[in-house]
Amino acid sequence: MNTLTKEADVPAPRDAGASGAFLSVRDLYVHFDTEGGTVKAVDGLSFDLERGRTLGIVGESGSGKSVTNLSILGLHNPRKTAVSGEILLDGQELTGAREKTLESLRGNKMAMIFQDPLTALSPYYTVGRQISEPYRKHTGASKREAHLRAIEMLDKVGIPNAKLRVNDYPHQFSGGMRQRAMIAMALVCNPDLLIADEPTTALDVTVQAQILDLLKDLQQEFGSAIIFITHDLGVIANVADDILVMYGGRAVERGSVKEVLRQPRHPYTWGLLTSMPRLTGDVNEELVPIKGTPPSLLAPPPGCPFNPRCEYVNHVAGDHSCTADRPVLPPGRGAACHLTAEQKQTFFTEQIKPRLG
Amino acid sequence: MLRFFSRRLLGAIVILLVISAVTFFLFYAIPRDPAMLACGKNCTPDALEVIRKNMGIDKPVPVQYWEFMSGIVTGRDFAQGSCPAPCFGYSFASSDPVWDTILDRFPTTVSLSLGGAVVFLTIGLGAGMIAAWKRGTLADKVFSTASLVLSSMQIYFVGPLVMALLVFNLGLLDQPKYVPLSEDPAGWFMGLLIPWMVIQIIFTANYTRLSRSSMIEQLAEDHVRTARAKGMSGKFVFFRYAWRGSLIPIVTIFGVDLGSLLGGAMITEWTFSLPGLGKLAVESVEQTDLPMVMGVMLFSATFIVLFNVLVDAAYAFIDPRVRLA
Numbered sequence: 001m002n003t004l005t006k007e008a009d010v011p012a013p014r015d016a017g018a019s020g021a022f023l024s025v026r027d028l029y030v031h032f033d034t035e036g037g038t039v040k041a042v043d044g045l046s047f048d049l050e051r052g053r054t055l056g057i058v059g060e061s062g063s064g065k066s067v068t069n070l071s072i073l074g075l076h077n078p079r080k081t082a083v084s085g086e087i088l089l090d091g092q093e094l095t096g097a098r099e100k101t102l103e104s105l106r107g108n109k110m111a112m113i114f115q116d117p118l119t120a121l122s123p124y125y126t127v128g129r130q131i132s133e134p135y136r137k138h139t140g141a142s143k144r145e146a147h148l149r150a151i152e153m154l155d156k157v158g159i160p161n162a163k164l165r166v167n168d169y170p171h172q173f174s175g176g177m178r179q180r181a182m183i184a185m186a187l188v189c190n191p192d193l194l195i196a197d198e199p200t201t202a203l204d205v206t207v208q209a210q211i212l213d214l215l216k217d218l219q220q221e222f223g224s225a226i227i228f229i230t231h232d233l234g235v236i237a238n239v240a241d242d243i244l245v246m247y248g249g250r251a252v253e254r255g256s257v258k259e260v261l262r263q264p265r266h267p268y269t270w271g272l273l274t275s276m277p278r279l280t281g282d283v284n285e286e287l288v289p290i291k292g293t294p295p296s297l298l299a300p301p302p303g304c305p306f307n308p309r310c311e312y313v314n315h316v317a318g319d320h321s322c323t324a325d326r327p328v329l330p331p332g333r334g335a336a337c338h339l340t341a342e343q344k345q346t347f348f349t350e351q352i353k354p355r356l357g
Numbered sequence: 358m359l360r361f362f363s364r365r366l367l368g369a370i371v372i373l374l375v376i377s378a379v380t381f382f383l384f385y386a387i388p389r390d391p392a393m394l395a396c397g398k399n400c401t402p403d404a405l406e407v408i409r410k411n412m413g414i415d416k417p418v419p420v421q422y423w424e425f426m427s428g429i430v431t432g433r434d435f436a437q438g439s440c441p442a443p444c445f446g447y448s449f450a451s452s453d454p455v456w457d458t459i460l461d462r463f464p465t466t467v468s469l470s471l472g473g474a475v476v477f478l479t480i481g482l483g484a485g486m487i488a489a490w491k492r493g494t495l496a497d498k499v500f501s502t503a504s505l506v507l508s509s510m511q512i513y514f515v516g517p518l519v520m521a522l523l524v525f526n527l528g529l530l531d532q533p534k535y536v537p538l539s540e541d542p543a544g545w546f547m548g549l550l551i552p553w554m555v556i557q558i559i560f561t562a563n564y565t566r567l568s569r570s571s572m573i574e575q576l577a578e579d580h581v582r583t584a585r586a587k588g589m590s591g592k593f594v595f596f597r598y599a600w601r602g603s604l605i606p607i608v609t610i611f612g613v614d615l616g617s618l619l620g621g622a623m624i625t626e627w628t629f630s631l632p633g634l635g636k637l638a639v640e641s642v643e644q645t646d647l648p649m650v651m652g653v654m655l656f657s658a659t660f661i662v663l664f665n666v667l668v669d670a671a672y673a674f675i676d677p678r679v680r681l682a
Contacts, residue, residue, distance in 0.1 A: 073586055079493070099591070107587030114586075119579035123678055124601045134587035169677045185587060 021048035021088075022225050023072075023193055028085035028095075030064070030071050030249075039297045041067040043249035045085075046329075049242075051192065054219065054226040056240030056257070058233060058272065060294050064249040065229045069195045071095075072227075073112055074102040089193060107134035110193040111186035116202045117178035121170040121185075127154070128166035131185045138189045153184035157214060176207035180214065187218060194219075195227045200235060212239050233276060237261055245269050248295045248305030253335040265335035265344045267310050270352045278356075288355070303327075304338065312339060312347065365669070369662040374426075376658045377651065381422045384647050391449045391645045411435075412449060414647070425651065445655075446648035450641070455652040459634065463656075465535040466633035468545065469552055469625065470618035474611075477557035481564025482607065488565065489572035490595060500565060508562030516555045516628040523551060533629040556625045560614060564607065571606050575599040601675065608671045616664030620657025 030042035042064040049055045057065045070076055071083050074094060087094040089110060094102065114120035122130060131153055132146030141149065147166070154162035157180040170178055179199060186194060196215065200208040216239060219226055228239055236243060236257065243260040245253040245268065253266040264270055271290035292309035295301055301308050307322040316322050321338040329336035337344065392408045393400070409415040413424065413435075424433065425446065432442040437452065445455035488500040523529050533551045536544040575581065576599045584594045621635030630636070634653055641649035672679045 075582060075585055103588050103590055105588070106585070107589075112583075112586045114579065114583055116579065120583045122580040122584065122598055122601075124598075124676060130584075133584075133589060137588055171678045182583075185583075 022051045022090055023049040023227075024086070024088040025068070025072070026086040026088075028068065028071065028087065029083070030067050030076065031082045032076075033080050033082070034298075037298045040249055040300060041297055042071070043300070045246075045249070045251055046331075047244050047251065047254065049193075049225045049227065051225050052219070052223045053241045054228055054239055056228045056230065056236035056243045057246055058231060058236055058243060059246035060231060062294050062297065063246040064297075065246055066197055067249075068246075069112065069197060069227060069229060072193075072195065073106055073110060074099075104138070107186075107191070108138040108189045109191055110195065111189070111191040113179075113182050113186045113194065113196040113199045115198040117175065117182045118170065118202075120182060121178060123170060126167050126169055127173065127181045130170075131166075131181065131188055134185070135188045149188060150184070153188050154181065156218075157181070157184045157187075158210075159184075175203055176210065179203060179207075179211055183211070183214065183218070187222065187224075190222050190224075192224055193227070194224045195229070197229045198231070199228075201230070201232070208235070215239065233261070233272060245272070248300055249297060250305060250336065251329050252306065252337070254329060255333040259333055264348065264352070266306075266337050267312050267339075267347075268306050269335070270348065271309075274352060274355045304336070312343075315339060315343060315347075361670070362666070365666045369659075369666065372662055373655060373658055377426065377655055378422065380651055380654045381425065381647075382418065384650060385418050387645065389645045391647060394645055395449060413446070425648075429655075445652035448641070448649045449646045450644040450649070455648045458637065458649065459652055459656055462632055462634050462637050464537060465631050466619060466621055466626070466635065468535065468538065468549055469556065469622055469631060469633060470615065472549055472553045473556040473560070473622075473625075474615055474618065476553050477560035477564055478611065480557065481561040482568045484561070484565040485568025486572055486595075486600070488569040489576065492573060497569075501569070504562040504565040506562075507558050508566070510558055510562075512555055512559065512624045513628050515558055516551075516625070519551055519555055520629075533631065535631050535633075552625055552629045552631060555628075556618075556622060563610070567610060568603060568607055571603040572599055575602040578602065604675050605672065608675065609668055612664040612668030612671070613661070616661040617657070619660040619664075621653065 025048070026046050028042050028045040029040070032039040032041055045064070045068060047055065057068070059065050067076075071081075072087055072089075072094065074097065076083065083095050085095060089105070092105075094105075121127070128147060128150040131150040132141075132143075135141055135149050136143070136146045151162045151166050154166055159165050159177055159180055165173070165177075170181070173181060179202075183199070194215075199215070200211050203211060212235065215226065215228075218224070226239075228236070230236055240257050242256050243254070244251050245260065245266065247268050253260060253264065253269050255263075255265075260269060261273070264273060268290070275287055275289050277287055290309055295305050295308070301323070303321070303323040303325055304310070304327050307313055310322065313322045316338040317340070318338075325338070327336040327338050335344070339347070392405055392412055392414060395408050395412070396405050406415070413421060416424075427433075428440070428442070428444040428446065430442055432444045433440050433446070435447060437447055440446065440454060440456075443456055445459075447454055448458060451458070484500045484504070488497040491497050520532070524532055530547060530551060534548045536548050538545040576595070578599070581594055581598050584598045585591070589597075621633060621638050623635035623639055625631070626633040626635040627639060634657065637649065638653045638657070640646075641653060
C-alpha cells in the first residue's frame with residue numbers, strides 16, 4: 001500500500017544531474033551567522049551516493065559531518081544559516097526548496113537516525129505514536145493502519161512483543177531498544193535515503209554490533225542509500241561501501257572502504273588510522289594522537305586546513321603551497337593534498353603502514 | 358495514585374498545624390489587648406474581666422490554642438451560642454461566626470481570582486508563544502519589552518489609574534463591585550471587569566516571559582528536531598512536541614499563583630473595595646480579631662497547600678516519566 005501511494009505522489013526519477021547519482025551534493029557551503037562572525041561549517045563539499053550503497057563520513061567533531069546532513073534534510077534555521085550549492089536527491093533540487101516540499105520529503109523519501117535515542121525521542125508520547133505520525137502524514141493512512149504499521153516496524157527491527165511495547169514510552173525502553181525504535185521510525189515510510197548520524201555512539205559494543213547488522217539487513221531489504229556518520233573507523237569498516245573523510249568542513253579524502261583504510265593517501269587519514277589502538281598490538285605501545293586541535297571554523301587556516309597539524313608540510317615542493325593554496329579533491333578516488341602521488345606512496349609504505357600492523 | 362494523595366494529605370495537615378500554631382502564638386506577641394479594644398473608653402477592671410472571659414482569652418495561651426483547634430473538629434459552645442464544627446469561633450470585632458463570614462466572603466475572591474486567572478493565562482501564554490514562535494522579530498521584542506514594563510507595575514498604582522480613566526473620565530463602566538453570579542450574571546461580569554484587567558497585568562507579564570523562555574528551551578530539544586526530521590510541520594512540532602514540555606514550569610507557577618489568589622488577593626481587593634478574603638484578612642489584623650485572623654489564615658493556607666498537591670499530580674499527566682508514588 002505504501003509503495004503504491006509513493007508511486008502516485010512522487011514523479012518518476014528524472015536524470016539526476018551530470019553524475020546520474022541518486023544523491024548528488026555539489027559545492028555545498030553551509031555558513032552560520034554568529035555573534036563572533038561567520039562559521040564556515042561546510043566549505044565546498046561534493047559527493048555522490050548511489051541507491052543501495054552506504055557512504056561512511058568520518059572526521060573529528062566539528063568537521064562538518066552532521067551539519068552537512070542536516071542541510072540535506074533542510075533542518076537548519078534559514079534565518080541564521082546560509083546554504084549554497086546543489087543537493088540533488090533523485091534529480092530534485094533541495095537547496096532553496098520550499099519548506100512544504102522538504103516537509104513532504106523528510107521522513108518519507110529521506111530520513112534520519114540521530115545519535116542519542118533518549119533525547120531524540122519525545123518523552124511525552126508513546127513509541128508507537130511517534131512511529132506512526134510520519135506514516136500517517138506521508139501516506140494518509142488511518143490511525144489504525146498506522147498503529148499496525150508501527151507494530152510491524154517494531155517487529156522488523158527486533159523489538160520482542162512489539163504489540164505490547166508499541167504503547168510504551170521511550171523511557172520504558174532500554175538504550176538499544178530506543179535506537180531500534182528510532183530506526184523503525186526512520187524506516188516507516190521506506191525512505192530511499194537514510195542518514196544515520198552516529199547511531200551507535202551512545203550504545204555499548206554488543207548492542208552496537210546488533211544495530212549495525214540490523215541496518216545492513218534493512219538496507220538489503222529496502223535498497224536504501226545510507227549515509228553513515230561516525231568517528232569510529234571500526235564501525236565504518238563494518239558497514240560502509242565508500243568513505244568520505246572530512247576535515248574542517250571539507251572533504252579531504254574519498255574512496256572505497258578498502259582503498260581508504262588500506263591505502264590511505266591523506267596525512268589526516270594516516271593520523272586517524274595510526275591513532276587507533278590495535279587489538280593485536282603491544283599493550284605498552286603508546287597511542288599516537290594527531291597533534292594539535294581541529295581548526296577554528298570562524299577563521300580557518302589559509303590553504304590546506306590541515307596544514308598547522310600536518311607533519312609533511314615541509315616535504316611539499318614549492319615553498320608555501322600548503323599555507324597558500326587550497327588542495328583540490330579530485331573526483332572519484334583521491335585525496336586533497338599537495339604531496340605528489342609518489343611521495344604519498346613512499347611515506348605511507350615507509351612510515352605509516354608499519355605502524356598499522 | 359492513592360498512596361500519593363494520602364501521603365500528601367498527611368503532609369498538608371502537618372503544614373497547616375504548624376501554620377496555625379505560629380499564627381496563634383505570634384498573635385499574642387502583638388502588644389495589643391483585644392479585650393481592651395472591645396471594652397471601650399469607660400472600662401472598669403470588672404468589665405474587662407468579663408470581656409476576657411467571653412472572648413476566651415483569660416486562659417493560658419496553649420490551652421486556648423488547644424480549645425481553638427479542637428473546636429475546628431468538634432465544634433464549641435460559647436456565651437453567644439453553640440458553634441458547630443468547623444468552628445473557628447466568633448469574631449471579636451463583629452461577633453459574627455468566623456466560618457460563616459469566610460464562606461460569605463469567599464465567592465468574591467473566587468470570582469476575582471478565577472476570572473483573573475483565565476485572562477492572564479490566555480494572554481500570557483498566547484503572547485509568550487507568539488514571542489517564541491517569532492523569536493528575534495519585532496513582535497518578540499515588543500512582547501518582551503512590554504512584559505518587562507508591565508511586570509514592574511503595581512496594582513495599587515495601575516488600579517486607580519484604570520478606574521480614573523474608565524469610570525470617572527470616560528464613564529464606560531461603573532465602579533467595581535461584587536454581585537453574585539447567580540443573581541445577575543451580567544452585573545457580576547461588568548462589576549469585576551476592571552479588577553480582572555488590573556490583576557492580570559502583573560501576572561500576564563510573568564507568564565509571557567515564562568512561556569516564551571520555556572518554549573524556546575523546548576524548541577532546542579533534540580526530540581523536537583527529530584519530529585521535524587520525520588516531516589512533521591513546524592506548527593505541529595511547535596504545538597505538539599515543544600508546547601507539552603513547556604507546560605511544566607508554567608503549571609508549577611500557576612499552581613502557586615492560583616492557590617495564593619484564592620486565599621485572598623489582598624491588594625487588589627483592597628484597591629477596589631471588594632469584600633473578599635484578602636480584604637477580610639487585612640481588616641481582621643487591624644482589629645486584632647484573633648479568631649478571624651486564624652480562620653482566614655488557615656483557609657488561605659489550605660488552598661496553597663492543596664494547589665501544591667494538584668501541581669504535583671498535574672506533572673504526572675503532562676510527563677509520563679513522572680509516576681505518582
